[in-house]
Amino acid sequence: GLLEFSVGKFRYFTLNRPSPEDAILRHISSNASFLIFQIHSQYQNTTISFTKTLLHNTSGTGTDKGLVFILRPEQSMCTWHLETLDAEPVQNMAIPLSYSERDPVPGGCNLEFDLDIDPNIYLEYNFFETTIKFAPANLGYARGTNPLPCDIGTGRDSRWRLLYDVYQYFLPENDLSQEGLLKHLQRMAEVPQVKANAIKVVTLTANDKPRVSFSSLRGQGVIYNVIVRDPLLNTSAAYVPVHTYACHFEAKEGNCSSLGRVSTKVFFTLFALLGLFICFFGHRFWKTELFFIGFIFTGFFFYIPVTRLTLLTYDVRLILTAVAGSVGGILLVAAWWRFGILLICMLCVGLELGFLISSVMFFALLGNLKIFQDDGVFWVTFSCIAVIIPVVFMGCLRILNILTCGFVGSYLVVLAFDSYLYTSLSYITLNILKRALHEDFHRAFTNVPFQTNDFIILAVWGMLAVSGVTLQMRRERGQPFFPAHPYKLWKRERERRVTNVLDPSYHIPPLRERLYCRLTQIKELFRKEQPAGERTPLLL
Numbered sequence: 001g002l003l004e005f006s007v008g009k010f011r012y013f014t015l016n017r018p019s020p021e022d023a024i025l026r027h028i029s030s031n032a033s034f035l036i037f038q039i040h041s042q043y044q045n046t047t048i049s050f051t052k053t054l055l056h057n058t059s060g061t062g063t064d065k066g067l068v069f070i071l072r073p074e075q076s077m078c079t080w081h082l083e084t085l086d087a088e089p090v091q092n093m094a095i096p097l098s099y100s101e102r103d104p105v106p107g108g109c110n111l112e113f114d115l116d117i118d119p120n121i122y123l124e125y126n127f128f129e130t131t132i133k134f135a136p137a138n139l140g141y142a143r144g145t146n147p148l149p150c151d152i153g154t155g156r157d158s159r160w161r162l163l164y165d166v167y168q169y170f171l172p173e174n175d176l177s178q179e180g181l182l183k184h185l186q187r188m189a190e191v192p193q194v195k196a197n198a199i200k201v202v203t204l205t206a207n208d209k210p211r212v213s214f215s216s217l218r219g220q221g222v223i224y225n226v227i228v229r230d231p232l233l234n235t236s237a238a239y240v241p242v243h244t245y246a247c248h249f250e251a252k253e254g255n256c257s258s259l260g261r262v263s264t265k266v267f268f269t270l271f272a273l274l275g276l277f278i279c280f281f282g283h284r285f286w287k288t289e290l291f292f293i294g295f296i297f298t299g300f301f302f303y304i305p306v307t308r309l310t311l312l313t314y315d316v317r318l319i320l321t322a323v324a325g326s327v328g329g330i331l332l333v334a335a336w337w338r339f340g341i342l343l344i345c346m347l348c349v350g351l352e353l354g355f356l357i358s359s360v361m362f363f364a365l366l367g368n369l370k371i372f373q374d375d376g377v378f379w380v381t382f383s384c385i386a387v388i389i390p391v392v393f394m395g396c397l398r399i400l401n402i403l404t405c406g407f408v409g410s411y412l413v414v415l416a417f418d419s420y421l422y423t424s425l426s427y428i429t430l431n432i433l434k435r436a437l438h439e440d441f442h443r444a445f446t447n448v449p450f451q452t453n454d455f456i457i458l459a460v461w462g463m464l465a466v467s468g469v470t471l472q473m474r475r476e477r478g479q480p481f482f483p484a485h486p487y488k489l490w491k492r493e494r495e496r497r498v499t500n501v502l503d504p505s506y507h508i509p510p511l512r513e514r515l516y517c518r519l520t521q522i523k524e525l526f527r528k529e530q531p532a533g534e535r536t537p538l539l540l
Contacts, residue, residue: 003082007035007098010186015046015090020083025096028076032098033143034105036119037080038066038240039094040185042178043249046092049081056114066240068107068117073144093182095189099237101142104162104228106239108138109150121224121242128438130222130246131213134239136206137162137228156232160206163229167198168214170449171221171243173422176256181221181243188223188241198225201368201445213444215431216246219256219422220449260419263315267322268416275412279468282405283398283476286483289405290336291329293348296408298328304436340485346397350390353404356411356429358385363428367446375442378435398481402472410464414457423457424448 003023005011015021025035039048041063048067049059059081060067069078084090099105107118118135125131138159139148154160169188171180187197202212214222225241247256274292282289302324306317336345362372362382372378393400411428418426427448435441 002079005037005094005096007032007096008190010093010095010189012091012093012182015082015084015092017084017087020052020081023080023082023094024077025079026077028071028078029098030074030076031100032071033101033103033140034071035069035078035096035098036066036106036237036240037069037094037096038064038119038189039082039092040064040182040241040243041090041092042181044086044088044090045084046090047083047085049083052081057116060115060120062120064120064240064242066119067115068105068119070117071143075143091178091182093185095186097190097238099140100235101140102230102233103140103235103237104137104159104230105140105147106137106226106228106237107135108147109159110135111150120240121226123224123242123244125216125244125246127218128216128434128441129213129444130216130244131211132166132224132226132242133211134164134226136210137164137237139230140235161230161232162206163231164204164206164208164210165227165229166201166204166212167194167225167227168201168445168447169194169198169223169225170451171223173220173424173449173451173453175221176219176245176249184221185223185241185243188225189238191227191236191238194225194227194238194241198223199447201447213440215427215434215441215444215446215448217424217427217448218246221245261314263318265419267318268412268419272412272416275409276464277409278405279409279413279464280471282409282468283402283472287333287336289349289401290333290345292409293345293352293404294329294332295325296352297332297348299325300433302328304433307437337486340488342397342482346400347390349404350393350400351386352408353400354386354389355432356408357389358382359428359432361385363431363446367431373442375435378442382432398476401482402469402476405472406465406467406469410461410468413464414461417457417460421453424450424454425457425461 003011003013003021005023005025007025007028013021023037025037028035037048039046043063045061045063046065047054047059047061048065049055050067050069051058067080069080071078082092082094105117107113107115107120110116110118112133113120113122113135120134122133123130124133136150136159138150139162141147148158150159152158167188169184171184187193201214204210204212214224221243222245223241223243226239227236228239229236245256249256277285278289278292282292299321303317303321306312306320310317312320332345332348335341362378366372366381372381390400393403414423414425415429417423427446431446
């Protein structure tokens with residue numbers, strides 16, 4: 001009735017609520033000083049304990065849990081108790097790993113969590129960021145000896161010389177399968193596999209806070225692990241890996257299987273259709289483009305305060321943003337029609353292209369640099385890059401306008417793709433919005449996976465942008481750079497009609513008279529018909 005395990009070998013098994021299991025490991029090497037037994041499941045909790053009696057300092061419950069077993073002299077066998085409180089059967093994978101007396105002990109200096117020695121990584125997430133926390137490690141020690149004190153001395157002979165490498169591993173995009181997760185967790189359990197397969201994000205010293213934040217990627221599976229290194233002895237040990245999808249599998253609404261809300265899909269689908277039109281015809285239909293630019297500007301700067309200052313639901317905020325964006329677009333078109341100041345309109349157009357270029361630079365190159373964790377430095381640098389773009393193109397406004405139409409319009413198609421199929425390219429602008437909305441997002445690392453879907457959508461984005469820019473450049477060759485001032489044209493046309501008697505439009509009645517005549521004609525339709533025939537007496 002025991003689950004037999006071997007050191008360094010994974011085993012799959014199923015736990016049921018009525019029948020808990022006991023795990024046993026035999027033939028432990030005499031060179032091993034301690035063991036880490038870890039167990040994993042996708043989203044259902046499992047409890048692991050040293051004994052059948054569950055105590056808070058000898059057991060742990062979760063989807064990724066482990067226990068450190070300090071071996072006694074001559075000990076060659078140890079056992080664990082496994083159970084689940086979930087009503088449904090839980091598919092698990094577990095592995096015991098052994099370490100020598102020279103290897104550091106993960107979680108050996110735990111002062112924050114329940115276990116005496118805690119090798120686990122604790123993960124919390126929200127819409128904006130995912131945060132992992134872990135207990136500091138201690139130096140290794142031989143069987144039958146006492147561990148070194150954790151807080152006496154900070155020299156080279158203490159735990160303060162240890163270094164912590166934080167690793168991140170992305171699952172394949174749109175893969176929510178249990179088999180896929182357990183398979184990829186095997187690459188993140190042992191030190192050599194972690195170094196070979198994962199991305200090292202940051203190295204912490206013992207003086208740093210054992211806490212790291214990442215940008216949350218909803219619906220994207222991510223595995224995190226920490227390797228503690230002893231640079232003096234050149235040894236290392238791995239904590240228990242932890243995974244997240246930044247969503248709930250069992251939620252009735254907004255679970256991991258449904259990437260976007262219906263309101264989000266409708267909003268970005270309609271917006272993408274407008275963006276596609278602007279990509280190919282924006283410069284020709286100047287007023288439509290101005291509405292598009294004003295909508296983006298007003299909607300973006302309206303969504304930030306309404307999210308930070310109110311408790312409205314997401315759907316209500318999205319509707320209000322659409323209304324505010326429409327008002328902003330209409331106002332920009334009205335300002336152009338009445339005043340015709342081209343430089344102000346082109347400043348808005350150039351700033352939108354600058355915003356996108358600046359977002360791409362921070363997404364691809366600058367986002368994880370430590371200097372930009374300071375909000376002041378980040379926003380000043382971001383704004384300077386965005387402002388430089390309209391300044392550089394101030395001498396060739398038509399080119400600036402066509403470039404903005406091509407690249408910004410086609411990027412909206414990318415955002416629409418993200419509503420139906422996960423793509424990392426949406427985080428080009430979403431990371432900027434998160435930073436504006438969440439005050440702690442500055443400390444988050446913004447790494448994202450770049451896989452097959454992203455390469456395909458990037459190719460589509462580039463093809464649409466280049467096609468739109470090329471088509472508009474060729475079509476507008478030899479045409480006026482921008483349309484004339486609408487109000488002046490309207491005023492000149494009105495004066496011409498007043499003075500030119502030969503113009504047929506001169507004889508057209510004013511608008512008020514035309515409306516009155518039309519209203520009279522409508523009234524005639526509802527007037528009762530008079531009977532035919534003579535109504536007066538004949539005169540003799």
